[in-house]
Amino acid sequence: MKLGILISEGPYTHAASDTAYQFVKAALAKGHEVIRVFFYHDGVNNGTRLTVPPQDDRNIVQRWSELAAQHKLDMVVCIAAAQRRGLMDAAEAKRNGKDADNIAPGFRISGLGQLIEAAIQADRLVVFGD
Amino acid sequence: MAEAAEGGKVKKILYVNRKAPYGTIYALESLEVVLIGAAFEQDVSLAFIGDGVFQLVKGQNTKGLEVKNFSPTYRALEDYDVTKLYVEGESLRARGLVEDDLIVPVEVVDGARMTEIMEDQDVILSF
Numbered sequence: 001m002k003l004g005i006l007i008s009e010g011p012y013t014h015a016a017s018d019t020a021y022q023f024v025k026a027a028l029a030k031g032h033e034v035i036r037v038f039f040y041h042d043g044v045n046n047g048t049r050l051t052v053p054p055q056d057d058r059n060i061v062q063r064w065s066e067l068a069a070q071h072k073l074d075m076v077v078c079i080a081a082a083q084r085r086g087l088m089d090a091a092e093a094k095r096n097g098k099d100a101d102n103i104a105p106g107f108r109i110s111g112l113g114q115l116i117e118a119a120i121q122a123d124r125l126v127v128f129g130d
Numbered sequence: 131m132a133e134a135a136e137g138g139k140v141k142k143i144l145y146v147n148r149k150a151p152y153g154t155i156y157a158l159e160s161l162e163v164v165l166i167g168a169a170f171e172q173d174v175s176l177a178f179i180g181d182g183v184f185q186l187v188k189g190q191n192t193k194g195l196e197v198k199n200f201s202p203t204y205r206a207l208e209d210y211d212v213t214k215l216y217v218e219g220e221s222l223r224a225r226g227l228v229e230d231d232l233i234v235p236v237e238v239v240d241g242a243r244m245t246e247i248m249e250d251q252d253v254i255l256s257f
Contacts, residue, residue, distance in 0.1 A: 040163075112162060115163065116163070116170045120139055
């Protein structure tokens with residue numbers, strides 16, 4: 001089955017990102033195809049490479065980056081939501097006159113159209129939120 | 131709405147709005163998805179349940195909150211061919227509201243009918 005994933009909450013405060021991660025991993029292991037993971041609302045904060053969780057805890061951001069690298073996942077951060085919350089790649093930082101970028105490996109910034117497109121193309125869009 | 135841009139697929143997409151408009155950003159960012167999504171020419175509906183019904187209340191004044199009042203945008207949805215707005219009657223009544231308090235024309239439905247509407251969808255985006 002072709003799956004689209006929407007994650008609406010940031011790391012650590014809510015379980016949404018953890019649950020989505022476990023779901024995606026399990027779905028891939030079962031041979032399903034994950035066509036896109038879309039991060040919206042505070043979910044964009046899953047894409048910052050600047051998190052430093054305690055050593056004995058899971059590293060949510062890094063875990064997503066690794067999963068993306070292993071399975072060539074398309075992980076998209078909503079640009080409008082990202083701009084509001086200070087999540088940017090080098091191009092966005094330059095365009096907005098900011099002195100740094102913080103996007104983690106495996107994530108890319110794009111528009112909400114990518115969410116709708118995933119909803120249309122996937123057999124199921126699975127939403128992880130509050 | 132008969133032809134879709136994306137390979138001819140037209141899906142039934144329901145946006146479920148569950149939160150009051152200014153306590154969290156969900157209502158505003160939901161609206162942003164609806165507006166962008168309109169370009170994809172899908173079969174779109176909006177549902178308002180629970181505190182989500184507050185999003186449609188007339189006469190919102192956000193001056194004191196120093197937050198943008200985005201409620202007029204609901205009136206613009208018609209221009210985007212988004213015309214199916216369902217409001218759960220129980221949610222309205224529980225909050226002392228009636229259909230006349232709302233900023234746009236809606237179809238008030240009961241919880242059972244709302245369940246049917248949800249079952250009829252291909253995609254449900256919940257905010």
